[in-house]
Amino acid sequence: MNNQSTAILAIVLLLFGPIIQAQTPSDPLLNLPIQANFQNKNLLEIFSSLEASYPIQFFYKEEWLTRSPKSLSAEGIPLREVMDQLLQGTTLSYVQYGESALIVGRQFDLAELSGFTYESFVKNIGQLDQQPLSERIPSVVIGDSLIRPLPSTARITGAMYDRESEEPLAFARVTFPELGTGTLTNSLGQFTLTLPTGKHFVKFESEGFEPLDRQLLVYSDGKFEVDMIYSAFQMEEVLLEAEESGQSMESVAAGKVEISMIDLRRLPPLMGEIDIINAILLLPGVSSTGEASTGFNVRGGNIDQNLVMQAGNMIFNSSHLFGFFSIFNPDVVSQVSLYKGHIPAQFGGRVSSVLDVDIQDGSFRRTNGTGAIGLFSSRFAINGPLKLKRSSYLLALRAAYPNILTGFVESTGDIEASSAYYGDVTFKVTQKIGEQGKLSLFGYGSQDKFEFSENFGFDWDTYNVGLNYQQIFSENFSLRLDLNAGRYQSEVFNSQEGNASTNTMGVDNLHSKLNFLWVPSYKHTFHAGVEGTLYDLVPNEERPLGEFSSIIPVTAEKDQGLELGIYVNDEYNINNFLSVSLGLRFVNFQNMGPFTENIYEPDQPRSDETVIGRFTYNSGESITSFNKFEPRVSMRGLIDESTSLKLSYNRMHQFIHLLSNTASATPVDIWQVSNNYFPAQQADNFSLGFFKNFGGKAWETSLEGFYRNMQGLVVPKNFAELLGTPNIETEVLNAVGEAYGAELNVKRNFGRFKIEGAFTYARSFRRTEDNLGGENLNDGDWFPSDFDTPLDLALTTQYQFTNNQVFSVSFIYRTGRPISAPENILELYPSWRIPIFSERNQFRIPDYHRLDISYTADESVFKSRKFSSRVTLSFYNVYARQNAYSVYFQRRGAGYSALQVSILGTILPFFSYSFDF
């Protein structure tokens, strides 16, 4: 056969996947006896010789056949054996084409041709010819392609890896859309499925990696591996996405958001560092009270109503430096999931949202490192195998060092005497247990310190240690066990003469969770398990500071509570159009002794003066107990391929309160478990969402409405004194709350220019009620919560100049948060002038808006990941808006003036250099 015809057929063969008759032992051609005597010839010469001697035609690409096989000398052996021996040790294989032709090619390409009739090839070749080259889907062969007869089903076992790091990809998605089935990889990156033999289209997806489409040619049981490409190498990936592209429309969970670390890297960094909390603040329904505010608010909830988990450990303060950074080290985070609507029954203990941050395992195969150097902070992480392919380690360090910088400037007075820093360390050791098990030890520690002019300051620490065990018993049954312990502790000192003091407070916790995952079929995914949390409060303790302090040491009563939960949740795909997630959780909470509980005069406001007795509980004795059921329901209906409707309802309970009496939560707010005076919080969350994609999935839009009703809240009284108060129940009032709103999200997720806009209109209110003696705020009427910001707009755009240069812009607008403001001046004898404030939250500070830009140049597209680097230049608050953190009122002459405190009231340039190796 001449080269031209060979080339033509090779193109047809390799590009369009035609087909060929199946080879069977009875095929006359393959049984054709051959007289072979091939020595020192390459394959091309051998095939040419055979073509010349026998009625055979070979189709091939010449460059494949340059190899010389071992010498072959035989008489009368079948052509099949000749071909097998010639191609032994190569990547080549062959298939019969028609009655007299053999196509020689690479195994995968040839296998794709198997199982089809010549007629089907002829029938399909016209259509295939129309397909552009780029849409050709590579194939993967599973099992023995020569086995006959083919079994009806085959059990396939696969594994997904990061191609560069060779690390397994946990919780990656494997979907067979035509079969209507799929699964997730386990923590070892493995999955197992039983499929009909034949040709199936499959889609592999993992957060942060390019989606991969393949055709599986399943002949019999077999294994295969898939290497995914890290998206960092492809800057055309999505920036900030609600689940995968298009998944927000398809997933059954309303209001679930997954954030990839790639997304984070493209957002304008604050102070040169990317940050998870700052990223989720760009999502609709998520807000904060402003710069330098701890935590975040979701759909009108308090910051303590968010369950924040890191590697299964509870986090009680997710902020560094008052919220400029979060405690999550972006270099070690593998997955971030925010549940702000439907919360599956696997999660409990908070009524508003769940932020679940998972930490990656260290590499089992090679040592990797990553780090960044910035003006204010630097970080470094290293991970690698302890024992090749069996155990690994991960160690990450971060530190901010503004103190060092202050030494370079000519500052005096308060600035010179002020300091702020934070540092944290994360480690994880992972050991594989057999082929289907994994044991991890995780640890985290962080310290924050802030001092102002030696007059006052704070420090707060978080320590977590956790043991995680995962075991896969079969292709559809696995378990995960978490055992965690943690401590959050904070301290404030005040050097004010006469009242110089220190206050310490915090919360210890022990947490365990056993979760079973059972996937009996593609239609059902069951989660069931038990969870227990022991809250052991570090009592607020006030101590005098210095010899002239008049402060008398006070220590609040130590308090503790045990929360137990049992749950089951099924995600049920009823059909291609309707899916539901049904869950039920039962929780029991017990407030336990030892404790001395005050008894107050009936029908009188609680105060130190109305204490009429005390009741002492022994260690472990139950003081009060709550038993609650929590139904969780979410439903998704696909109206058509691009449109869906979602409904969800959750009832949630929470048995711990964060007591705060400042404009924004601070590190010295006090945690308090539920007891006879602090009720259990309860929220009923409703949401309704309409999702629509346009232009395929190029444009994704969603409109979600929500309503939340909250019971069992507490709010501080006017002039509540939380620190140094032994009977803290005297400082709060019972309250209820409600929040409602609509969230519109529009995202263009295609091409070099991407844009996402999130617009939220939402309200959040509180009302004091059921307080003894008629003690209420605002006459018992509804009033806006501290974080009620009706209008919230976040706009993020990204333009990719080249494959490795991205320019990002983000703009935020938010209604000013509510405050109380003076309405009158009271002149008291002899000449004291006191501002008389309005009832709570009747005014608002000025609206907040800000524009940030950043430019990122990523070298990794050009270089091996053995060492890649990235440079980011960003400008925070480009037009130097002096946003109000708070407004206060100060006497000026005869009256009072309103003064606005701005935290970052100017443009701030930042530069960082980050690297991976």
Added chain:
Amino acid sequence: MKKLFVLGIIPFVFWGCITEIDFDLQGESRIVIDGVISNSPGERFIRIRRTSGFDSLYSPVQATGRILRNGDVWQELFSPAAGTLALRSDALIQAGNTYQLEVETEEGNSYRSEAQMVQPPFRVDSLSFDIVPAELRDNNGNTRFSRLVRFFAHLDIPIEGRSELYFKWQFNNIYAFQDRRPITCYLQDPLTRFPATLIRGRDLQPGNVRVFLASTELNRNFLIRYNVNTELHMVDLPTFNFYENATRLVSNQGTLFDELPGLLEGNVKQVGEDEESIVLGFVEFSLADTARLPINRSDFTFQLQDNCETATCPPAAPDGSPSPCACADCGDFFGRETEIPPSYW
């Protein structure tokens, strides 16, 4: 690069960026009823006024009133001036009794204060002072090193019942003798810890204790003689809470960590059908013990320097506010000087 560093440091100086903004502070007009009734000569007045929103212009309200003792009318008040009611000088309140104020305004509204149990006076054993170095900050954030004079009271705190003691210290009639010959005078020192020093008995250890009261900068007022005059009022809990909350409102600087301000409710309510929701002010009935501490030049172990010998101060502002001069003379500082010695001098 240095500028870059400076920009970066700004976030850590949280109140470094403070600007005045327009804010609609116009509130409703409210009735204000306040005053202190004690047995001290200067504390026997009740004021009845009306605010006109936030501009702090008070207009006096004509009214009649009386004081109830243990629920019965005890003394009718007389009106020495518009908007003022006074108690006769020979009517002395007594510990152990409850007192209330009743007022009727010319507008036809009636008001009544909550009943207060007058607490017995608490004896101040003595006052003392010491001097410590300090770094002081002016309104612009600049700092300078100076010395503070700290004043202390010495009390004998009982073991039993101390948690029911509420101390309210006032500093009245503090004078410094100033020799700016040919002018000499007694200059009133604006030592105004607002509204007073407040201490809960439960926060003090039983026995003899030294309680920090206040401090002031060691300045030229101490060159010759300085006289601290304190009054210790024993008040009940609601009164204590009112002053404590007022102190918080005044000292609120709007920083990240200041407590949320709240509505400061007084102890006077409108009575009758046409109830006004909020009445501003507070009426206090209390007894006080007075303690004085003279401080003479000879009490210092070092030589105080008068740096104002050659200082030239700018004139007062057109609105009459004092010039920002630390070397003010007797005749041009606040108008609080007198050539007549205070009665206790």
